[in-house]
Amino acid sequence: MMETKTSHLPNMELWKQWKEQGDTEAKKLLIETYLPLVDFVSNRLAVGLPKNVSKDDLSSYGVMGLMDATEKFDYERGLQFETYASWRIRGAIIDGLRQGDWVPRSVREKAKKVEEAYTVLEQKYLRTVTDAEVSDYLELSEKEFQHMLQDISITAICSLEDPIGEEETETRLNVLVDERAKNPESKVGEFFLKESLVKAIERLTEKERTVVSLLYYEDLSLSEIAEVMSLSPSRISQLHSKAILRLRGSLGRLKGQLFENP
Structure with missing residues (x-):
């Protein structure tokens, strides 16, 4: 690197x-x-x-x-x-x-609406929903939906300081621990997280899974992924945005099920 x-x-x-x-x-x-x-x-x-x-x-x-x-x-x-x-x-x-307030509130609101759409529809149909179904839910044309994805692509990054649990003090940074440490509680949490993530990734489309794999596992940039997949950078950005929003919705739903069924 x-x-x-x-x-x-x-x-x-x-x-x-x-x-x-x-x-x-x-x-x-x-x-x-x-x-x-x-x-x-x-x-x-x-x-x-x-x-x-x-x-x-x-x-x-x-x-x-x-x-x-x-x-x-x-x-x-x-x-x-x-x-x-x-x-x-x-x-x-x-x-x-x-x-620096680099993302307008309107853009964050759009991202929240799309994430909600994926959560509601995929829980309803128990499968990966199509762009047409999401567009219909949002009362948009598919072209307008694609433009919305492009607008919110800049929100598909997250901070280590963002809370990931019920407590505000539990952040992504907290999970950067010594792999050699034997902590039963963290091992259980890690197992659940991996199981939940696997289930969430399985709901992605083939192209979305490819983008996630190349970006986060193969360490390629979005422009490099565009070349590999013979798609435009903007299309790769859209696929990435959809994948992140689907994953957020799926993980949020699984988290809710965990706390509802102790």
Whole structure:
């Protein structure tokens, strides 16, 4: 994903100097070493954002995320800093954009309506619903529905600080834990999450599953996925938006069933 300026051993030495001795020069070198992560993450996020969003702003937010990751990372836990920092950088960029009110309220309301449509219709028919059925539910033409998907594509990203449970303090960031730790409660939660996600993904169309797989598992950008699938970037963006909204609706429904049936 990126090339570091030093080998693993020097990096480990830098981590020790920074974390154990408080060497600020070592911290500076670590930030410079992993700075390419900021470009990598910001470039991926930029694909689905409006043109008026400045690339410099994304980078500035990302650098703050990298600095925060460097402050909070525990190198002794055996985790990959690149993975941890990428999430921190992404979260910092999204949080920075949200503070700047970059998504109009009207767009968020549209996203909420589409998510509700998927939740209601798929619970009613117990299958993946078509664009025509969603359009009919929303009292829109299919062309208007496609335009709506394009408008809300910029909302299909999420922050690590967003709550994922009943408690506001339970966020995505909380699940970034040491894989070696033996915690029965977290294992049960992880099992349920995986089972729920599998069921939700099964409801996606073939094209939607392909986009999700290439984007989140193969680490391709939306433009690269467009080339692979021989579709336009805007069409890939629409498929991604529909997949995210379907998944949100399905996971929300499964979550409700869990709490209704203790």
